[in-house]
Amino acid sequence: MPGVAHTETRFDRRLAEILEYAIEVFYERGYEGASMRDLSRATGMSLAGLYYYFESKERLLYLIQKHTFKTIVQRLKERLKDANQPEQRIRVFILNHLEYFLSNQKAMKVLSHEDDALKNGFGAEIAAIKREYYHTCLDLMDEFKAAKGLEFNSRIAVLSLFGMMNWIYTWYKPRVDADASELARDMGDIFLRGICTGGQRGTRRKV
């Protein structure tokens, strides 16, 4: 698209502001539980005025989820360029995820918790980004396996790792818990040691 992306318009800035409020509202009350009137109150804008910026509540959630997810994926790609060793690459993945998660905790809850709230087209697009993100992690896991000569179920490993990380939104308290880098180290330790078998290869306890 030539000659399109030049200046950020007033419209774009205002929309971005509204999205921030919407994240807050969805975080607090959930997508279904939040009403457009809640958002109207939060932004100080009239109910009708909001619809100048997006066409529906569902589209609003879509915009939030897409922007959040695209950002985390893009940051990951950049960071992975600088990492070569398989273990380090997995640690980069964990750190990137947790750093973004904790810096944007509310948006990440809206992304994780309202996973299947979007229907049809909207839902499909977000699901595609999610699948790409999942596969990136799966590939890292397979690299690691090959390099170390390990055998384990990559699917279970990746999904367990996502569980450890995404569950954070249910318990993390900034005043109590460590910051992202320390958390990433701890979870990375647990996970990486966890997927390394004791040394035997291709063996299964008890048959």
Add this chain to the structure above:
Amino acid sequence: MPGVAHTETRFDRRLAEILEYAIEVFYERGYEGASMRDLSRATGMSLAGLYYYFESKERLLYLIQKHTFKTIVQRLKERLKDANQPEQRIRVFILNHLEYFLSNQKAMKVLSHEDDALKNGFGAEIAAIKREYYHTCLDLMDEFKAAKGLEFNSRIAVLSLFGMMNWIYTWYKPRVDADASELARDMGDIFLRGICTGGQRGTRRKV
């Protein structure tokens, strides 16, 4: 309470049936997204008829969550009686959680996903059961640490474990993934190896 629990009345049986349908509906559409009319349709009972069995939609969610949670806690207590070694006790915890989770996947999603949907009194009671369950696991972790002479953050360990296990409701497919016992073994392996440090005690890499 002497002389209370005798026969299961028709009322009790019908209520239990309705709760099953409610689990299905809440699972499918979420607590906020599900309407009493959805439940009416699912049960084949009239909208007004439902209110003969419970006084509000919120109370309905409470009944589901309480029964589900109480059952899983009770089963755990019985199973822990037969386990003595710290490692085995943690494995029992994991197996109990996953077995119940997969046998009652829909109810467990309603429990996990609608964590903060209940207000005030209802919410407080469920939160208390949850806290008890959490502390049981925390104690198991501390037993394990003491027995093995390990040092790690028990809070992070327990919450990571819960994350691994509870996240299942977002991805588990019976036709694709292994059953509870195999899953419990895999996750148990990852977790238990994960929390065992390489042997050094009280050391911290890099400072």
Add this chain to the structure above:
DNA sequence: CTAATATTAGAACGAACGTTCGAACTATGG
């Protein structure tokens, strides 16, 4: 300053929400 354009707001739409009421059923014990 004026005319065009971008942005906001008041008021209302029909639909769906959780819940209630009184009447009508159905089962049960005398």
Add this chain to the structure above:
DNA sequence: CCATAGTTCGAACGTTCGTTCTAATATTAG
């Protein structure tokens, strides 16, 4: 078979929902 208690229902209540219409107000360009 009747009376009583237990169970179900149609119809409606008042409220809130997401969304839209039209008109009014800011902003900007000429």
